[in-house]
Amino acid sequence: MILEHILFDHNQLSGPIPTELSGIATLKILRLDKNNFTGEVPANISELHNLNVLNLANNQLKGKIPDLSSLTNLNVVDLSNNPFDPSVAPNWFSTLQSLVSVTIDSGGLSGPVPERLFTLPNLQRVIAISPTRRLVGNPVCLDSDSSSRSFCSLQQEDLESYRTNVTQCGSTTCSGDQGLDPATCSCAYPYTGKMIFRAPLFADPSDRTIFQQLETSLWKELGLRPGAVFLSDIHFSSDDYLQVQVSLFPSTGTSFDTSELINIGFAFSNQTYKPPSIFGPYYFIADTYASFSGGVGSGKSQMSKRAIAGTAVGCSFLLLALMSGATFAILKKRRLEQSSGRANPFASWGVAQKDSGGAPQLKGARFFSYDELKNCTNNFSENHEIGSGGYGKVYKGTIEDGTGVAIKRAEYGSKQGAVEFKNEIELLSRVHHRNLVSLIGFCYEQGEQMLVYEYVSNGTLRENLQARGIYLDWKKRLRIALGSARGLAYLHELADPPIIHRDIKSTNILLDDNLKAKVADFGLSKLVADTEKGHVSTQVKGTLGYLDPEYYMTQQLSEKSDVYSFGVVMLELLSARLPITKGRYIVREFRIAIDPNEHDYYGLQGIIDPAIHDAAKSAGFRRFVQLAMECVEESASKRPTMSSVVKEIETMLHNEGLSSSGSSVTEFEHAGQATGGPYSGAVVVTGSSSSGGGAISDISEEPSGSHRGTRY
Incomplete structure (x- = not known):
């Protein structure tokens, strides 16, 4: 594994910075800002010779400002707001030829700023005095060439919005949710969202050529029409994150079709799209696609002014009534809480x-x-x-x-x-x-x-596939798949209201003494309170590699999102590989490799786990592969239900001459009922609950190594 990025900003970490970081020779970006690290900056941090970005700002670091003169590849350094020992500006300030931005405000510096610093060829930003003042009025900013130096002019804390130079389309305007396609000067529904870059290697957002590179890479890698990308609202946030509003326009027609949107959403959600390296790591927050949410031309009639006025008056009276009722309910609730405070540990x-x-x-x-x-x-x-x-x-x-x-x-x-x-x-x-x-x-x-x-004794499925904790032959894997599928089918079809797990992955499937599979970790789960609706509108949460691309694109969560994630787990059972390895996505690898005409291994000899090679020649193996690929269909409507998956795997076990420990035939005939069958005695969800809305940052990235111990 090659580790290039450590991004632990805003994590409330404490204690000294680990000296072991110096052993990661491949590290390019190190962000530990906005934590509670104490002590001195480790001296051996100077051994990270490939480092491009170093941000240790807003901690409690003491002692001397570290000597970074050996970090000749350093582009961005921020040591601000740490109680370092008072000192003059260190010599390395003016020796790092690749330096683009240096920030050490409130870092104990005193005396003159070295004038040699401003001879560095790539320097774009210097903040070395205070959080709000730059170097305006210093001698270096008074010469005739100072106008080209961004650090010589006062700027707002949030940089002004910047738009790239798009094709001049005259006075054409678009209505409603449509936008002007810069490639054709015509109106269309763009796919929009915000790209957030956590460690860019530049500090000047007015450099047009940099963002033209980003535009070009977007339309090329996403398969769009040349020039069909528009960037806007480009600025650095207070966290030094570069934020860019992105609008992507369809290559044909006025809107994207579902498959095109799924492909774009997949490219962003699974990080298969790679921006130019100067932008560094990113994540993407997608907007709801306007064409799906009833945009312009949806046929909605316009209300008359009289109707609007009447509605407004009626709503006002209703609002007053609701406020009165709510006030009464809140006061009553508070009195009840005060009376039961000692008896109920959750009263406060x-x-x-x-x-x-x-x-x-x-x-x-x-x-x-x-x-x-x-x-x-x-x-x-x-x-x-x-x-x-x-x-x-x-x-x-x-x-x-x-x-x-x-x-x-x-x-x-x-x-x-x-x-x-x-x-x-x-x-x-x-x-x-x-x-x-x-x-x-x-x-x-x-x-x-x-x-x-x-206590579930035998750890996670991931551990046993990766670390070989227990030998899992083909029949054991079928049983594990069946048990996991039964747990999910119960959540989807027997719970009332249904429950969507939202984070199915091999580290959330545990194995007990008898290798019975148990689904764990319900921290991201959602109740589907409206079964007629069939989905929940929610901001995206989940784990990269397992995330349903349609859910990511539309923000419409359904039980079929769990089915997609379970399909990825099935592919893990077949290959013992991580969902994403060295940029290769397991779903795509299987899709490319499958060869129905290849009799012995179905075209998968180079992918499947050697431990189950012998099973690959059976009809059950081929059907298992087909079922997994049905689960990871890009369109949710083409995926099976979890109860169908259960019945299919039971049939495979039966054909192998094995008992499936109870049939699901009666269990799912009347979804929503929890009586009878192998699940008798189950407690069915009858109340309602809601989990808090999340942001895209709730999407986690699986580590490439196996987890130690058991995950719950």
Whole structure:
């Protein structure tokens, strides 16, 4: 694995900066700004000779400003707002020929700014005095050439918007949601969104040639008409992120069709589109496509002024009535909360977290005190640690009745919002199924967020495929696929209202002592309260490589989004590969390689896991591949339901001469009923819940290595 980017800004990390970073010789971008790092900057940071961007701003770093003279590839450096020892400007200021931007305001500097600094050929920005003043009035800014130096003029904190030079289209104007296509000077519905670059290698947004490179790469790599890209509202945010509003225009007609939009959304969501290297890593926030949301020409009639006025008056009276009712309800609720505060550990949750949702509606999950969980893990000792992840650490413990449990403890700075925490508790405490991880209890005390699960001993599916923790032959993989599918089908078709998991992946499928699969981690799950609607409008959350491209493009979440993610897991079972490896996407690799005319391996001999080569010659193997590819169809309407997937895999096991441990034939005949069959006794969701809206930043990126321990 080649690691080039470490972007840990805004993570509330604390303690000293790890000296081990110097061992990552390939590192090009290091952003640790806006954390709580303390101590001195490690001296061996000067060994990162490939570093282009170094941002350590807004921490509590002390001692001397580090010597960066050996970092000859450094373009951007920001050491601002750290209590460094008072000193004059360091010599390396004026020796780094590649330097584009240097920022050390509020960093303890004193004395004159070295005039040699301004002889550097690529320098675009210098901020070395204060957060709001540049070098205006300094001698170097008084000569005749100073007009070309961006650091010699006062600029707004948010840089003025900039638009690239597009084809002159005269006075043509477009109405409604349409935009002017710069390639044809005609009106069309553009696909729009915001590209956010977290570590660009330049600081001057007025350099037209740079953004012309971005325009060209967009229309070329996305297969658009030459020039059919328009960039606008280009500026640096207060976090030094470069934000660019992007408008992409269709090559034919006035709007994109569904398949074109899916391809574009896939390119952005799975990072297969690569911008010019000078822009660095990015993420994309898509807007809802106007042509899908009832834009211009949707046939809506215009109301008369009299009708509008009448409606406004009626709405005003209705609003007053609602406000009065709401005020009464809030006062009543507060009185109830005050009266039950001592008995209910969640009575103050809504107030403390600025969340009006109140306490979670619990069935079957118990409240654990912090002391109880501390005692059963020997004060959360390392000996009890069995896993870790972005959320925090997982500890094995034994509670008073002798039950083995896994305790998922959120670390400081990595805690869920109250809404997400309640969401996971509510869902897991009311949904019981043998292929879903059971929630035993939770702790919300002394600033802690902990979830107490049943202990699942054999780790994640990812670990066992990658690290070979347990040998998984073909029949075991079929059973694992079946168990996972049954858990998902239960959520989709037997829960009332249905539940969409939204983060199905191989690290969220756990294996118990008998290799029974259990679906875990409901932190991103959504209830579909309106079953007639069939989808939920929501901002995109999920994991790159597993993300449904249609959901990413339309922001319309449905059960078929889980089906797509499960299809990717099926391909992992076949190949033991990560969804994205060295820029190659597993779905595309299978799609290209499949050869129906190749009898033995279906064209997949170079992709499938050698451990199951012998199974590849069976009819069941070929049908499993076909089913996986149906699940990852780009159009959601072409994907099967999870109950259909369950029945298909059961048939495969039956043909292998194996029992599928209970048939799903009766289970899904009457979706929505939880009586009878192998799931008798299941608790069906009957309430409602909502998870908080998220941003695109909620999309996580899977690490390329296997996880240590068990994920919950």
